[in-house]
Amino acid sequence: MSLGTEWDGPQVPVLGDEGQAATSALASAAYRDSLIEEIKKADNEWHQSTVKAGRIALLRPNLGEAFSRAVVARMLAPGRKPLIQSFGSEPQFVVEHCLAANNIRRERDNRLTAVTLVCGVLFLPGLIAWLLVFQLRTYIAKRDDKRAGTLATVLLLVVGVLAALFLIKMPFHGFWAWYARACVALPVLGWFWAKRICEGTAKDLRARWDGLLSGTSVGAKVPEAVPRGPDQTAAEELRQSLARLTAEQQSNSVFYAGPKGILGMGTRWGAWQLAEDLVPADPTREIHPFRSWDVVRAIHDQLARLERGPLNTGGFPKPSVKHWIVTPIGEKAGAVSRPEGTDVEAFQVKPHAIQDICNKQQFGSGDRHYLGVQWTLWDGQLILTMLITVTVLHETLRIEVTGHALGPVNSLFTSKPEAPTKEVSKSLKPWETRTVKLPLVGTDEVVRLATRAPLTWYPPLLNWLGGSLALPEPFGLRHAWADQPWRHRFMADDALRAATPVLRVVHSAAIRVLRENGVDTDKFGTRSGMLSGLVQDPTPRKADLYDA
Incomplete structure (x- = not known):
């Protein structure tokens, strides 16, 4: 999606974009008007937001308001900490909508x-008096007492009556009498004026919120991200921050955080x-030298x-096959540090460094290579990843296949x-009830x-x-509010079904290389057949929680 585009109402959704549903759901949070505490319902056991x-x-x-400001500050601020990739979604799309929401609210x-x-x-005297009344009313309404709402309404009515009496029976004369009347009346007139402004903005925000979740093409209006001259340094910095965000999203470096899995x-x-x-397959000849790579x-x-x-008959869609460099971090680590140096360019570990890590860093400290x-x-709601690593220690070759699954975005974002x-x-008929529509902006x-x-x-x-929202760290848009896929029957089936064919392809390819290099593959073949039976166990397990 190009920057600076405006929303022109419902359009035909662009089909074929991976992660469209998950991305739109996350972007819709920028336009929501619910309580800030609602974000706690979307937190999972590993990642907790702080209000x-x-x-x-x-x-x-x-x-x-809190979400859009927090996301923009965390993902675009100069000198920000590294981000976790948002697999199955487009973080730039979400950030652009947060910027657009901020612009709409700024105009309001x-x-x-x-x-x-x-x-x-x-x-000012009248404004302060009315604000104290509303502050007291808010305090009363927050109490757990069932009568709190009624008491808050009665308080406002009483103050209104007293204000009317004050206007009629004025204790002052001359200029101060008229000023006192204005102090009572003008803040109220300003409230009616402000109500019209707020209602217009609320309708716009809700239309965008609904449009994103309905599949229509809702564009984010971010004109400040398009430099129109060499002297617009702020626009150029924003453009570079968005470009950096996209580049980091494509990084081939990930982080393993113990029981949290790979972030x-x-x-x-x-x-x-x-x-x-x-x-050796032939005892009279040695194995032809080969490497893990x-x-x-x-x-x-x-x-x-x-x-x-x-x-x-259908089957697998085209997968993304990629070499990953995995860095271990602590389970409770609050930040990550991406690899740096001459072997890294634009957040990408270079191919020769990947090959070197694959062949040499198989034991002890350091990063590891995974294929x-x-x-x-499910439109980005389910991310299935199978990781393969090959190690050789002394005379033992080990091929390990692990399954990772990232579930759907929490239902808070899809409402x-x-x-x-x-x-x-x-x-x-007081024993019966009816539904009454309330004003959009109270x-x-x-x-x-x-x-x-x-x-x-x-x-x-x-x-x-007023307060703010602190995002869970290490922060990434997609994994921060992801649910487990095992409660969704079809998602769980997809995860379990992918394991068997991947495992068999990995084993057959590896055994072919071993055979070509003069290795006796009988034991490898027998062991592969045993694993092919075990992998059909239909129960997912918490493989990162070692019972020791």
């Missing part, structure tokens, strides 16, 4: 700031090892043809906007937005006063 409470409840952000906040200055700051690929649910001694290269060529089969075959299924409603009792929401608007020019102060 930082502010000093003033009236200035608290909603989910969309500029208009609300003007309203606040004209109808509030010029009549971005999910936990390891199965492991199968083929390990036998290298014995020779076996890996043969496996790579064979895996690239997985979508081919003897029958025309991966990966499928992006569509619903009009606010309320169940009330019928007047003549009274408290208008006050909250109008109060926050003048502070949005300095986000650190607004975050300190």
Whole structure:
């Protein structure tokens, strides 16, 4: 998707894009208006978001405001920490929508700031009095008492009556009498003006939210990311940050975090090892020298043809076959560090370095090489990865195949906007209830937005006063809010079915290389047949949790 495009309403969705559903679901969070605490429902057992409470409840952000600001700051800020790849989604698409959502809210906040200055700051005593009333009302409404909502409404009515009496029976005369009347009335008129502004923006945000989840092509309007002259340094820096984000997404370096599995690929649910001694097929001749890379290269060529089969009955889609450099980190590590140096260019470990790691770094500390075959299924909601590593220690060659699965995006991100409603009792039949539609933007929401608007020019102060969202680290958009796939029957079936053909292709390719280099493959063949039976065990396991 190109930068700077506007949303022109429902369009024909672009088919064939991998990860379209997962990407759109994550992007829709930037436009949501639910409570910020809702993000905690999407956290999984390994990655926890933190909602930082502010000093003033009236200035608290909603989910969309906090999410879009947090994602932009974490993924585009200069000097940011490395990110985890978002397999099965496009992080640049999500970030662009976060930028677009920020722009829409900034335009709204500029208009609300003007309203606040004209109808509030010029009549500051009245504004402060009304804000204290709403702050007290918010405090009462947050109590667990069932009568709290009624008490909060009664409080507002009482204050309204007192304000009306104050306007009629004014204790002042002359200029101050008219100023006092304006202090009471102008903030209320400003509220009606602000309500219209907020409702228009809310409809726009909800339309984009619904459009992303409905499959329509919703463009993100980010004009500040397109430099229009050599002096627009901010636009150029933003463009470079987006380019860096895309380059890091294509990196071939990943991180193994113990029980969390490989970050971005999910936990390891199965492991199968083929390990036998290298014995010459002809006792009178020695084995022809070969290296681990020779076996890996043969496996790579064979895996690239997985979508081919003897029958025309569907089968595997074309997989992504890639060499990975895996770096071990601690289970509770809060950050990662990508490989650097002359062997790395644009976040990619160069081929000669990959081959060197494959042949030499098989024991002790250091990075390891894995050959991966990966499928992006269910529109990006399921990421299946099978990793293969080949090691040779003394006279034993070991071929290990492990299965990783990253499940669907949490259902919080796939829920569509619903009009606010309320169940009330019928007047003549109090034992029956009916559904009443509520305003899209309520009274408290208008006050909250109008109060926050003048502070949005300095986000650190607004975050300190109202609160913010801290994203789980090490952060990656896709794995941070992914559920386990095992609760979805068909996703679980896909993960389990992929293991057997991959294992057999790996073994057949490896045995062919061994045979060509004069190795006795009888034991390898027998062991391969045993593993082919074991791999059909239909139960996924937590292979990274060692019972020791």
